[in-house]
Amino acid sequence: MRKTKQIDRRWLFLLIFFGVALPLIFTIGLPLETTKNVHMVYDLIDGMPKGSRALLSFDYDPASMPELHPMAKAVVKHCFDKEINIIFTAMWPMGVQMADDIIEQLKDDYPDLKYGEDYVNLGFKAGGMITIQSMGKNFREVFPKDMNGSSIDELPIMEGINNFSNIGFVFSLSAGAPGIKEWVQIAHDAYGRPTSGGCTGVSAPAMLPYINEQKQLTGLLAGLKAAAEYETLIKTPGSATKGMDAQSIAHLIIIIFIAIGNINYWRDRKALKKGGK
Amino acid sequence: MKRKIPLLITFTVGIILIISEFIPHKPFGQLSGELEIWFLIISGFAILLGQLSLFKVNILKIQYKQRDWQFYVITLISFVVMVTLGFLWGTGKSAGMLGHGEIITSTLGHKPFDYLFHNVYQHLQATMFSLLAFFIASAAYRAFIGRTVESNLLLTSAVLVMLGNTTFGSLLTGWLPESLNFLHLPKVSEFIMTFPTTAGQRAIMIGAGLGIIGSSLRIILGIERSYLGGE
Numbered sequence A: 001m002r003k004t005k006q007i008d009r010r011w012l013f014l015l016i017f018f019g020v021a022l023p024l025i026f027t028i029g030l031p032l033e034t035t036k037n038v039h040m041v042y043d044l045i046d047g048m049p050k051g052s053r054a055l056l057s058f059d060y061d062p063a064s065m066p067e068l069h070p071m072a073k074a075v076v077k078h079c080f081d082k083e084i085n086i087i088f089t090a091m092w093p094m095g096v097q098m099a100d101d102i103i104e105q106l107k108d109d110y111p112d113l114k115y116g117e118d119y120v121n122l123g124f125k126a127g128g129m130i131t132i133q134s135m136g137k138n139f140r141e142v143f144p145k146d147m148n149g150s151s152i153d154e155l156p157i158m159e160g161i162n163n164f165s166n167i168g169f170v171f172s173l174s175a176g177a178p179g180i181k182e183w184v185q186i187a188h189d190a191y192g193r194p195t196s197g198g199c200t201g202v203s204a205p206a207m208l209p210y211i212n213e214q215k216q217l218t219g220l221l222a223g224l225k226a227a228a229e230y231e232t233l234i235k236t237p238g239s240a241t242k243g244m245d246a247q248s249i250a251h252l253i254i255i256i257f258i259a260i261g262n263i264n265y266w267r268d269r270k271a272l273k274k275g276g277k
Numbered sequence B: 001m002k003r004k005i006p007l008l009i010t011f012t013v014g015i016i017l018i019i020s021e022f023i024p025h026k027p028f029g030q031l032s033g034e035l036e037i038w039f040l041i042i043s044g045f046a047i048l049l050g051q052l053s054l055f056k057v058n059i060l061k062i063q064y065k066q067r068d069w070q071f072y073v074i075t076l077i078s079f080v081v082m083v084t085l086g087f088l089w090g091t092g093k094s095a096g097m098l099g100h101g102e103i104i105t106s107t108l109g110h111k112p113f114d115y116l117f118h119n120v121y122q123h124l125q126a127t128m129f130s131l132l133a134f135f136i137a138s139a140a141y142r143a144f145i146g147r148t149v150e151s152n153l154l155l156t157s158a159v160l161v162m163l164g165n166t167t168f169g170s171l172l173t174g175w176l177p178e179s180l181n182f183l184h185l186p187k188v189s190e191f192i193m194t195f196p197t198t199a200g201q202r203a204i205m206i207g208a209g210l211g212i213i214g215s216s217l218r219i220i221l222g223i224e225r226s227y228l229g230g231e
Helices: A009-025 A036-046 A062-081 A095-107 A129-137 A180-188 A201-210 A223-233 A239-273 B004-022 B028-063 B069-089 B102-108 B112-143 B149-164 B167-173 B178-183 B185-220
Strands: A053-059 A085-090 A119-124 A169-174 A195-199
Touching: A009 A239, A009 B112, A036 A062, A036 A195, A036 A223, A053 A062, A053 A095, A053 A180, A062 A085, A062 A095, A062 A169, A062 A195, A062 A223, A062 A239, A062 B112, A085 A095, A095 A119, A095 B112, A129 A180, A129 B028, A169 A180, A180 A195, A180 A201, A195 A201, A195 A223, A201 A223, A201 B185, A223 A239, A239 B112, A239 B149, A239 B167, B004 B028, B004 B185, B028 B069, B069 B112, B102 B112, B149 B167, B149 B185, B167 B185, B178 B185
Parallel strands: A053 A085, A053 A169, A085 A119, A169 A195
Antiparallel strands: none
């Protein structure tokens, strides 16, 4: 088969570069619609009573930061606004730094929040699914200390937490395994805790089957768009909203190039049928 | 004997864990709890083993001057620098062997380990991931050609999902009347993701689940022995 003549891909790279960079510098502020899955997450957190405790697992590393960090910030902010106490944990080694970074970013907005009372960072624990399973059986055996080395018996936020039963909901920010799937299978399926999560756009299709009538997963924040929608819902436009302009333009460039590719292909085919080269 | 003992351990542990799922009472519940703790301890050591392995593999590559061996030197230097800084001054609020390193921390604004993590590692990883945008764009341009009915279907659904996931999707079809709301691009995208995609994903998940059960049984029963190495 004759190869269709295509545009030099460096042109595409150049356009993508400008298409992403310029909207990040000069915000356009394109309108955004919120979707059902994002609303479900929002409603779950919004409906939690004041003082309830949420377990937020940071299961990603810096590679997925551009997509997951904005949603992590929005979710944590929403929890703090609702006076939900947060137990931070990580199933990925670098998730600890990710959680720390979010706390650091929000620290100035919430000067009254106290470590150990309103939030705690338990750090990373290896073992993935087995770790989650063990947390469900004996939380204190898996995390006897927080990441600063303080015994969790001394932390008021951890009072009465021996398994998942006193946890209001679980939220995993996931870039792969262990992540949302493992939390759903243990925290929700085995222990019946409401479980929700946020993931990269590319891994969303694998998570969607868990959003079902059994509410294995209560909503899902998939990719930057969902993060931007969440920022809209909590009325705090941030980096995701800004990034959505860039993502939208990059997608549009890709679609235009797909169209060009197809036009070239069909034109060549037509020429071939007519006996052209 | 070298093979029989590991096979026996695998069989016993596997059977105990399966039984404990159905009978979570004494002694199975307790035993599975203990085994889970053992697993966590072994996982911790596995990280250490992984680091030693990284060291060994890279040193061998440098020793035999394999292709692009210079990159392996950089890997090792980076590894040693990060580990050393972590050991000396700790990370976050944890102190290292030399305490918190107040002077160096006040100069850099972070502890040395955290400084490199935030200012080098974090950006390098994000850059690597961001490069995907260029390759995905190029791949989509070359691969999404409507040559056959199937490729046309893929092409159409990809374009619809992409448009639906952008802010342009809402703009393009936002003017549609309520009765034609199902043609609104974000709705179309949501439909494709919720029904055809999820149906396909479920089939894959069921297949993978059955596969996992099959291979787990093969390992427990000693049919599959490749994990033991050797032969």
